[in-house]
Amino acid sequence: MAQKQPKNPDKHSTFIPKEKKSTKPFHKTPMLDQLESGPWPSFVTGLKRLAHDNNMMVDLLGQLEHSYTTRKGYWKGGTVSVFGYGGGIIPRFTELMGTDGKPMFPEAKEFHTLRVQPPAGNHYTTKMLRQLSDSWKKFGSGLIAFHGQTGNIMFIGSTSENTQHFFDEINKYGFDLGGAGPCVRTAMSCVGAARCEQSCANEQKIHRVLVNNFIDDMHRPALPYKFKFKVSGCPNDCMNSIQRADFSVIGTWRDDMKVNQKEVKAFIKSKSRKYVIDNVVNRCPTKALSLNDDDTLDVDNRNCVRCMHCINVMTKALKPGDDKGITLLIGGKRTLKIGDTFGTVIVPFMKLETDEDYERIREIAANTIDFWAENGLEHERCGEMIERIGLVNFLEGIGLEVDPNMINHPRTSSYVRLDEWDQEAEKWKNRKQQAAG
Amino acid sequence: MAQATTEKPATPRSPIESGCPDGFQYMHPLMIKNYGNWAYHDRPRPGVLHHVAKSGDEIWTVRVGTQRQLGPYEIGLLCDIIDKYGEGYVRFTIRSNMEISLSSADKVEPLIKAFEEAGYPVGGTGNSVTMISHTQGWLHCDIPGTDASGVVKALMDDLYDEFIKEDMPNRVHITTSCCQINCGGQGDIAINVQHTKPPKINHDLVANVCERPSVVARCPVAAIRPAMVNGKPSLEVDEKKCICCGACFPPCPPMQINDPEHSKLAIWVGGKNSNARSKPMFHKLVAAGVPNNPPRWPEAGAIVKKILRVYKQDAKDWERVGDWVERIGWPRFFELTELPFTKFHIDNWRGSRHMLNQSAHIRF
Numbered sequence: 194m195a196q197k198q199p200k201n202p203d204k205h206s207t208f209i210p211k212e213k214k215s216t217k218p219f220h221k222t223p224m225l226d227q228l229e230s231g232p233w234p235s236f237v238t239g240l241k242r243l244a245h246d247n248n249m250m251v252d253l254l255g256q257l258e259h260s261y262t263t264r265k266g267y268w269k270g271g272t273v274s275v276f277g278y279g280g281g282i283i284p285r286f287t288e289l290m291g292t293d294g295k296p297m298f299p300e301a302k303e304f305h306t307l308r309v310q311p312p313a314g315n316h317y318t319t320k321m322l323r324q325l326s327d328s329w330k331k332f333g334s335g336l337i338a339f340h341g342q343t344g345n346i347m348f349i350g351s352t353s354e355n356t357q358h359f360f361d362e363i364n365k366y367g368f369d370l371g372g373a374g375p376c377v378r379t380a381m382s383c384v385g386a387a388r389c390e391q392s393c394a395n396e397q398k399i400h401r402v403l404v405n406n407f408i409d410d411m412h413r414p415a416l417p418y419k420f421k422f423k424v425s426g427c428p429n430d431c432m433n434s435i436q437r438a439d440f441s442v443i444g445t446w447r448d449d450m451k452v453n454q455k456e457v458k459a460f461i462k463s464k465s466r467k468y469v470i471d472n473v474v475n476r477c478p479t480k481a482l483s484l485n486d487d488d489t490l491d492v493d494n495r496n497c498v499r500c501m502h503c504i505n506v507m508t509k510a511l512k513p514g515d516d517k518g519i520t521l522l523i524g525g526k527r528t529l530k531i532g533d534t535f536g537t538v539i540v541p542f543m544k545l546e547t548d549e550d551y552e553r554i555r556e557i558a559a560n561t562i563d564f565w566a567e568n569g570l571e572h573e574r575c576g577e578m579i580e581r582i583g584l585v586n587f588l589e590g591i592g593l594e595v596d597p598n599m600i601n602h603p604r605t606s607s608y609v610r611l612d613e614w615d616q617e618a619e620k621w622k623n624r625k626q627q628a629a630g
Numbered sequence: 631m632a633q634a635t636t637e638k639p640a641t642p643r644s645p646i647e648s649g650c651p652d653g654f655q656y657m658h659p660l661m662i663k664n665y666g667n668w669a670y671h672d673r674p675r676p677g678v679l680h681h682v683a684k685s686g687d688e689i690w691t692v693r694v695g696t697q698r699q700l701g702p703y704e705i706g707l708l709c710d711i712i713d714k715y716g717e718g719y720v721r722f723t724i725r726s727n728m729e730i731s732l733s734s735a736d737k738v739e740p741l742i743k744a745f746e747e748a749g750y751p752v753g754g755t756g757n758s759v760t761m762i763s764h765t766q767g768w769l770h771c772d773i774p775g776t777d778a779s780g781v782v783k784a785l786m787d788d789l790y791d792e793f794i795k796e797d798m799p800n801r802v803h804i805t806t807s808c809c810q811i812n813c814g815g816q817g818d819i820a821i822n823v824q825h826t827k828p829p830k831i832n833h834d835l836v837a838n839v840c841e842r843p844s845v846v847a848r849c850p851v852a853a854i855r856p857a858m859v860n861g862k863p864s865l866e867v868d869e870k871k872c873i874c875c876g877a878c879f880p881p882c883p884p885m886q887i888n889d890p891e892h893s894k895l896a897i898w899v900g901g902k903n904s905n906a907r908s909k910p911m912f913h914k915l916v917a918a919g920v921p922n923n924p925p926r927w928p929e930a931g932a933i934v935k936k937i938l939r940v941y942k943q944d945a946k947d948w949e950r951v952g953d954w955v956e957r958i959g960w961p962r963f964f965e966l967t968e969l970p971f972t973k974f975h976i977d978n979w980r981g982s983r984h985m986l987n988q989s990a991h992i993r994f
Contacts, residue, residue, distance in 0.1 A: 310650045338766075
């Protein structure tokens with residue numbers, strides 16, 4: 194548990210400055226005060242520290258306490274952007290007016306958020322974190338969220354005028370706004386190849402190839418709705434891309450997984466045979482694992498679906514293979530408008546090594562965005578458009594061939610027109626022949 | 631905060647459209663050196679990861695929980711610790727935990743001690759309950775039914791021990807969302823606001839504020855239609871068809887969906903993003919009508935803790951909440967958690983037939 198009495202109260206998450214630099218008196222916050230106790234670091238204490246520094250946060254605390262009391266939100270949107278861009282800022286104006294029609298908490302009447310793109314994998318030096326914080330302290334409330342659910346660094350709390358000054362400052366040292374509104378959004382990538390042996394992809398490169406080639410579609414929102422790229426280095430999908438990304442890139446491999454039998458034996462010795470049978474062999478979704486009498490492990494690689502479970506459990510003994518590449522899925526999103534959709538496979542496997550490979554993934558993304566921009570309805574995500582028009586029409590639209598890896602099983606309904614069956618069967622045969630060389 | 635002092639330039643500055651910055655400039659040197667060449671990892675203790683590269687290089691990672699919203703004081707405090715006891719390199723996980731990279735095992739314990747002395751918990755790795763991924767809520771959102779940071783603070787206070795230990799059958803990802811759009815994402819357990827009443831319409835404002843055809847088009851169940859009300863062009867809602875999703879509110883704020891009395895919380899379980907073992911899963915509704923009760927939401931917290939207790943007792947190693955429920959079945963889940971099963975748990979939506987039990991498989 195957290196300590197009752199910090200050894201050094203000046204260097205602790207509960208610290209409150211003695212000196213008050215803000216000129217406006219504090220509002221009473223009896224509800225929020227109850228979120229200052231307990232062992233987890235308190236965001237309320239953080240807001241109060243900022244309120245010692247600036248009047249905007251004094252009034253922000255006032256409005257937030259009001260929300261806690263009335264159980265209602267009081268922000269409305271609007272239009273704020275920086276010169277040259279149409280998006281990237283979430284404008285917030287207070288709706289909380291007194292009887293005189295004036296804002297009850299005037300210092301926080303404009304409280305906009307700037308969405309800024311972090312590097313792929315959210316890497317920082319302490320120097321850069323301090324620099325970003327210093328810039329924000331100069332022009333904004335000081336409050337930064339690491340990170341929003343889309344993946345942005347969120348600089349929360351600025352007046353309309355200061356958004357431009359803050360952006361100019363950080364843009365000069367290498368940061369750019371992310372997406373907001375109907376546009377390509379900021380992407381997310383896992384730590385991946387930088388620190389994880391399970392990574393089968395170069396997340397840093399994929400992330401920047403995808404996002405930075407569509408930067409115009411990010412800064413000038415003109416698409417049917419949002420479009421998100423996410424990159425996970427392996428099927429553990431730590432970026433939740435199948436559930437959350439319109440365009441999901443997942444690292445995988447197509448040769449045999451690697452088994453170090455010496456390490457398998459060592460693992461069994463440390464954990465027991467029963468543990469390995471119960472937790473590794475029996476948990477394989479396609480029954481592709483078999484434990485031999487001499488405590489070595491057989492893998493039926495043709496039937497392994499790359500789920501990652503056994504590799505997650507036996508991190509020293511088992512590894513992905515060498516012939517690495519990616520799987521592409523399209524159309525993941527939550528709730529509105531037709532309910533949840535998972536991304537579904539459109540490219541079962543492709544290599545990402547040469548410049549041509551990267552050009553190909555960029556091209557698939559461009560074709561997808563173009564086709565959806567052309568055919569998507571207003572406020573319709575890419576996956577919802579596919580639900581409406583059918584996967585086959587989408588694939589034809591972006592120039593990809595059908596593949597049985599795209600389905601759980603073939604159709605079960607017999608009511609279907611099969612006019613061009615022979616031509617389609619011929620196409621399949623030709624593709625098989627071509628693939629065979 | 632300084633007011634803007636810079637004079638307006640004669641011609642505005644054009645942005646440098648640099649997009650996503652190069653991550654390598656901020657990476658620990660061992661990450662750059664061994665990029666794509668790591669061999670294996672283990673976890674020496676909760677909150678610490680140890681990765682070994684094919685070159686033989688080793689890197690230790692200390693994971694620290696944060697309150698997500700950080701100010702200059704917190705950033706200074708945490709960066710001072712990282713500079714003094716670490717090597718100046720840090721990254722954030724998708725769940726707002728900080729990960730500090732170290733090139734030597736000797737540095738791990740002093741760094742952990744420094745974080746704990748500063749009031750920051752080390753944990754969130756492996757089969758722990760890690761930090762809750764959450765949204766903005768009353769702090770910044772325009773359509774929030776509740777707060778986000780407050781719910782998270784209250785829950786993480788209660789789940790503190792589960793964060794710093796690795797005592798669960800498998801990892802537990804909790805999410806919170808302040809409306810049904812569910813920006814917090816899928817989770818093993820999700821706590822989301824559930825609106826229960828159709829929007830209240832201020833007919834005086836609709837004509838001036840809302841683009842009526844796009845509001846009509848926004849409704850997922852076609853419950854909104856144009857209407858003249860008191861001689862003014864407005865919109866009306868077929869309240870029987872309305873599913874109280876709130877989708878009409880952002881394009882038409884006079885259609886107020888938030889309702890301090892009738893906006894409740896709902897609890898969902900069994901979401902899983904990973905492909906490990908089973909395919910990815912969405913979370914499913916298990917409890918609704920939970921009071922939206924700031925500042926500490928005790929009723930929601932009690933249900934979450936109850937589900938976690940039962941999961942911890944009953945699930946087998948490596949089963950995520952969703953895997954566990956698939957094994958024991960939903961009747962047993964409701965029995966063990968003592969949550970009521972109602973007609974609202976059965977989805978009556980088009981295409982929901984695959985959610986019904988189309989077999990004679992029954993557990994007794």
